[in-house]
Amino acid sequence: MRAIFSTLTLVIFIAAYGQSKLVFEKTDHNFGDIREESGPAEYTFKFVNAGDEPIKITSVKASCGCTTPGWTKEEVMPGDSGYVKAKYNPRNRPGRFRKSLRLTSTDASSNMTLYISGFVKPKPKTPEQEFPVLAGDLRLKYRRMNIGKITTEKPVEKTFDVYNYSDTVTVLNADEMTLxxxxxxxxxxxFLNPREIGQIRITYDPIKxxxxxxxxxxxxxxxxxxENLSVIAVIEEYFPEMTAEELDNAPKLEVSERSYDFGRVTAGVVLEKEFELTNAGKEKLELRTVKSNCGCITYEIKKKGIKKGKSQTLKVSFDTSEMRGNQYKSITIYSNDPVAPTQIITIKGKVEKAD
Incomplete structure (x- = not known):
C-alpha cells in the first residue's frame, strides 16, 4: 500500500530526522488520560520508506514489560508504508508514565526510539479494598494509627476514617475495647449505619x-x-515560653561525643563505650529516658538526676552477634534541657563474619 504524504510533510520529516529512510508521521504519542480498568491502550506509529532500497525492521524493544510492541515484519519497499504498534497495559500502574520503544532495522540510519506517554487514572477501590484492616464490625485503612509528634503539654485528639462493613448499625462499646x-x-x-463510612476519634494523653x-x-x-491494632506516637517534653534569664538558669545537657566509630569488628563481639553526660546549666538536669533504635544496644546509668556542673557516665553495650556489614545505630537521650531536650548519639562501624 502506498502512503500518501504531502511533499511539504516529507521535507519536514527528513529535515527533522536527518538521513533516516523511515519517515514517521510522529515519534512521540501522548494517550492523555486512560482508565486503569479499561484495559490496554494501543497506538500505531505509521511510517513510509522514503529511501530507494527495501528496509526491514529487525526488532522493536520496549523499555518496560508493560508495553507490548508489534511491527511490519516483511520488507517495506521504497515508497511503501509500514507501522510500529505500541500496546500499554495500565493495570496496577496508576499515575504518569513515559515509555520507549527502540526500533532496529536493516538500515542503520533509520534506527530510532519511539515514545508513548500518558496518565493512568486508578481503578476506583471498593470500600473493602480502601479499608482492608478488620476490627470487629469496622474496617480501617491501617493497622497502625499514627498520632504523630506530640508534647506533654496536654492530651491531643486525632481522627481516622472507618467503614462499617456489617449489616447492622454499629456503635463502639467502651466495655468491649481493650485500651x-x-x-x-x-x-x-x-453510630454508623451498615456500609457507611465514618470516623473514630482517638484522645491520647501523653502525661498518663x-x-x-x-x-x-x-x-x-x-x-x-x-487484626492486631496499634496506636503510635513520638512524645517530647513540653516547655512553655521562657525568658532569657530563665533559659540562662535552665539545665543544659552536654554529651562528650556525638558519634563513635568502632571500625571493623568480628561478629559476636559485644562492644562497650562510655559517654560523659554533663549538666552545664544552673538547675538540676533530669534524664527522662534513653532509647536506641535497635534491641542490640543496651545502656547503664547510675543516676538520672545530674546537679549543675556534675556528670554521669552513660555506658553503652552493642551486641554484634546478629550483625553483618556496615552498621549505623543511634541512641536518643531525652532530658529536661529546654533548648535541646532530644539529643542523639550515633554508633557506626563494620561487622565482619567470623573466620
Missing amino acids: PDHIKIELVQE KADYGFVSDNIQLSANSE
Whole structure:
C-alpha cells in the first residue's frame, strides 16, 4: 500500500530526522488520560520508506514489560508504508508514565526510539479494598494509627476514617475495647449505619503515658477484632515560653561525643563505650529516658538526676552477634534541657563474619 504524504510533510520529516529512510508521521504519542480498568491502550506509529532500497525492521524493544510492541515484519519497499504498534497495559500502574520503544532495522540510519506517554487514572477501590484492616464490625485503612509528634503539654485528639462493613448499625462499646488508660476511642458520629463510612476519634494523653520518644500501644476496638491494632506516637517534653534569664538558669545537657566509630569488628563481639553526660546549666538536669533504635544496644546509668556542673557516665553495650556489614545505630537521650531536650548519639562501624 502506498502512503500518501504531502511533499511539504516529507521535507519536514527528513529535515527533522536527518538521513533516516523511515519517515514517521510522529515519534512521540501522548494517550492523555486512560482508565486503569479499561484495559490496554494501543497506538500505531505509521511510517513510509522514503529511501530507494527495501528496509526491514529487525526488532522493536520496549523499555518496560508493560508495553507490548508489534511491527511490519516483511520488507517495506521504497515508497511503501509500514507501522510500529505500541500496546500499554495500565493495570496496577496508576499515575504518569513515559515509555520507549527502540526500533532496529536493516538500515542503520533509520534506527530510532519511539515514545508513548500518558496518565493512568486508578481503578476506583471498593470500600473493602480502601479499608482492608478488620476490627470487629469496622474496617480501617491501617493497622497502625499514627498520632504523630506530640508534647506533654496536654492530651491531643486525632481522627481516622472507618467503614462499617456489617449489616447492622454499629456503635463502639467502651466495655468491649481493650485500651490503656492514656488512650480513649469513640465514634465521631453516635453510630454508623451498615456500609457507611465514618470516623473514630482517638484522645491520647501523653502525661498518663509517662514515656518519651517513639511509643506504641496494642489495642482492640472490640472483643471479636481479627487484626492486631496499634496506636503510635513520638512524645517530647513540653516547655512553655521562657525568658532569657530563665533559659540562662535552665539545665543544659552536654554529651562528650556525638558519634563513635568502632571500625571493623568480628561478629559476636559485644562492644562497650562510655559517654560523659554533663549538666552545664544552673538547675538540676533530669534524664527522662534513653532509647536506641535497635534491641542490640543496651545502656547503664547510675543516676538520672545530674546537679549543675556534675556528670554521669552513660555506658553503652552493642551486641554484634546478629550483625553483618556496615552498621549505623543511634541512641536518643531525652532530658529536661529546654533548648535541646532530644539529643542523639550515633554508633557506626563494620561487622565482619567470623573466620
